[in-house]
Amino acid sequence: MKKYMVLCAGLFASVAFTGCKSSESAYKKAYEKAKAQETAQQPIDQTQPEEVNVVTPIVEKPATETKVVDNTDNVQVRQERVSVISGSGLKSFSVVVGSFSVIANAEGLYQRLKDAGYDAQIAKNDERNMYRVIAATFDSKSDAAASRNEFRAKYPDAWLLFNGQ
Incomplete structure (x- = not known):
């Protein structure tokens, strides 16, 4: 029984390997055909005009024409009702x-700001139960925005x- 199995396996393997033809010649023929088509189309492509990039010259304006825009109106501001816990009062x-x-x-940061010479304050937002540490307070939005940036x-x-009280 083993002999027949080995003989069948050998016969199957020989049929499998001899049945596969090398398809290299088919690939070579397809490559040569594509190459011939490419060379036939090449003179037609050369007659088309080339693309030309047009660059617009830069026009520089003198510094006297530059406008400085005050963007304090674009500064984002949160509105909350807070009550002062420590400090002199909010503007x-x-x-x-x-x-x-x-x-x-909050008290730790408050004390560090006080030690650095700022008029720091602590305010509590009762709606969110959060303590806000305030470094400076102002009447105008532009002064507050400048200070915030610093x-x-x-x-x-x-x-x-x-x-917003």
Whole structure:
């Protein structure tokens, strides 16, 4: 029985290997046909005009024509009702440098700002139960925005608060 199995396996293998023809010649014929078509079309393609890139010259304006735009109207301001816990009182616009749910964390930042010479304050937002650490407070939005930009060097998440009481 083993002899027949080995004989059948050998016969199957020989049929399988001899039945496969090399298809290399078919690929070679297809390549030569494509190459012939490409060379036949090449003179037609050369008669088409080439694309030309047109570059517009740069016109420079003198520095006297440059306008400086005051973008304080585009500064994002949050409006919240807050009550002062520590500090002298809030004006219309304030620069918030920290926001904490635990008052001990707010007091730590408050003390660091006080030690650095700022008129820092802590205000509580009762709706969200958050303590806001305020570094400076102003009457005008433009002054508050300028101050916020300065504070962002040390406190990148500083934002403006409008006291809506």
